[in-house]
Amino acid sequence: MLTLYIESAGDSPRTLHIEKLPCVIGRSFPADIVLGGWRVARDHAHIEIDSGGLRIVDQGSLAGTQVNGERIVTFGPLTESDEILIGGHQLRVLALPGFARATNVSSAAANEHGLVHPLAQSEPAKASASAGSDRYVWRRLFHRKLLSQIDLQRQDIRMLSGAQLREQVGRTLEDVIHSEAALPPDIDRTTLIREVLDEAVGLGPLEGLLADDTVSEIMVNGTAPIHVERSGKIEQTELAFSSDDAIRSVIDRIIAPLGRHVDEGSPMVDARLADGSRLNAVLPPLSLSGPAVTIRRFNRRLYLAADLVELGTLSAQMLAFLKLCVTSRRSIVVSGGTGAGKTTLLNLLSGFIGQEERVITIEDAAELRLNHRNLVSLEARPSNSEGRGLVSVRDLVRNALRMRPDRIVVGECRGGEALDMLQAMNTGHDGSLTTVHANSPRDALSRIEVMTLMSGVDIPLQAIREQIASAVHIVVQQARCPDGSRRITDISEVTGIESGRILMQSLFRLQSIEGRAPQHLASGHIPQFLDGTLSARSASVLELFGAAA
Structure with missing residues (x-):
């Protein structure tokens, strides 16, 4: 359906819903869109659709x-910002969701005089003069209208606080909506005011989603319906932004207080919301479907060890082993894909670090929540609009070594900081x-190799592998399953290096046996770091590595 907004001198504004294209604009029936006035021809213009989108074609009108x-003679593609003027009538495209293209009229549709009936309708092409109940439109x-009204009032809204701005704009919006006599009675005015107000001075449809604790990810693809992730599964909502400009306004509203800037010249930006959620935005021309926004929600719930066991993320035996690794100062790498739950597990493991130890956390975007008495949390900073002020994760890792840390916790290794992390683990900061x-423990070590090479330091590959083999003790692999759950699929120990290849042995693995649901099973191997510890070879510890976990 194509929706047009029409303003005519002396008449109230109206909206028309067009079911099929092409459609005819003219002075009288059989035009699909009838506009009065002597300056409007009987067959004035056509709105058509082709592979490039909507276009309007003048039919040689005077x-x-x-x-x-x-x-114009022909203009396209039409967008929401284009104003069409025909005989004193102003038309604007409001919505283009899923209209049907009219099929070519066959010869059978013509009568004996060669005339074509207008789609066998007795009134203009189902173009309803009522607005219907389309709240979106x-x-x-x-x-x-609100933006136009604020502009006419010449209000300096920049001097208002957030609460004052919302109150002032809210009053203006109420006047605008209550003055609209054509608003259908089945549309709730209170809900409409809230939605328009949220989009004008707040975060629009994102307001409710950000307040919903069940939503872990929000995906905006232009003006299409917003998608969210709940319980590990992506679903489509009924919410959508009204225009690309509204999305741009929300993006600017989020990043402006952070000193960030985004435009066509610099069309990508990362930012953090006030509640800790992470935002990534991509603008046209890079994003072909309009501004794209992805928000990774900050999880307010702090998962405890018992919660992850109950959810099936890991077994009680695996949990006991990982706790033993942390207290024994084993350096652990958590591996997995996007949204696999790596940060949640890292937060849990960090909680096993003794309160007497000094812990320094380093993150690209702060997500970890630790409760240690001697804790320093560092966060990387991107460059400003002038390209200055960049502080990378690698810079913070280097600086952390001067802060007398017992443990260093890096939220995620993505580049050259991997080399500094390996050196820290090998120089008295084990247990980091x-x-x-x-995608696997073996791939995780290969990724660390590649990231170390990205540091720009000329180090032989053999030396890098020796560094990894001595610095990394345990690799925990985590994945997001098809049912949306996050589960640890493998826990492996790095046992050394031989003939240039890093050796590993799997200690626990997620396996299916005889068609049953996947279970966490122990491999039966005893970790090498327990061999030299007599007390660790007690029956209670050895039970962790039995045939079944």
Whole structure:
């Protein structure tokens, strides 16, 4: 359906819903869109659709058709910002969700005089003069009217606080909506005011989603319906932004207090919301479907060890082993894909570090929540609009070594900081923790090799592998399963290096046996770091590595 907003001198604004294209704009029936006035021809212009999108074609009218102040013969593709002027009537495209293209009229549709019936309808192409109950269209309309009204009032809204701005704009919006006599009675005015107000001075449809604790990820793909992730599964919502400009306004509203800037010249930006959620935005021309926004929600819930066992992320035996690794100062790398739950597990493991130890956390975007008495949390900083002020994770890792740390926890290794992390682990800071993106424990070590080479330091590959083999003790692999759950699929120990190849042995693995649901099973191997510890060879510890976990 194509929705047009029409303003005519002396008449109230109206919206028309067009079911099929092409459609005819003219002075009288059988035109699909009827506009009054002597300057409107009987067959004035056509709105058509082709592979490039919507276009308007003037049919040689005397008064002509104007788009954005210029007379045209053909103009396209039409967008929401284009103003069409025909005989004193102003038309604007409001919505283009899923309209059907009219099929070519066959010869059978013509009567004996060669005339074509207008789709066998007795009234203009189902172009309803009523607005119906499409709240989405009305929201876009009132958002545009609100901006025009504020501009007419010449209000200096920059001097208002957030609460004052919302109150002032809210009063203006109520006047605009209550003055609209054509608003259908089945549209709740209170809900409409809240939605338009959220989009004008807040975060629009994101307001409710950010308040929903069940939402872990929010995905905005232009003006299409917003998608969210709940319980590890992506689902489509009924919410959507009214226009690309509304999305741009929300992005600017988020990043402006952070001193960040985004435009067509610099169309990508990362930022952090006030609640700790991470935002990534990509603008056209890089994003072809309009501004794309992805928000990784900050999980307010702090998962405890018992919670992860109950959820099936790991078994009680695996939990006991990982706790033993942390207290024994084993350096651990948590590996997995995006959204696999690496940060949640890293937060849990960090909680096993003794309160008497000095812990320094380093993150690209702060997500870890530790409760240690002697804790320093560091966060990387991107460069400003002038390209200055960059502080990378690698810079922070280097600086952390001067801060007398017992443990260093790096939220995620993505580049050259891997070399500094390995050196820290090999120079008295064993028991440190980090995460990497990889699909298996073996791939995780290969990724660390590659990231070390990215440091720009000329080190032989053999030396890098020896560093990894001595610095990394345990690799925990985590994955997001098809049912949306996050589960540890493998815990492996790095046992050394031989003939240039790093040796590993699997200690626990997620396996399916005889068609049953996957279970966490122990391999039966005893970790090498327990061999030299007599007390560790007690029956209670050895039970962790039995045939079944």
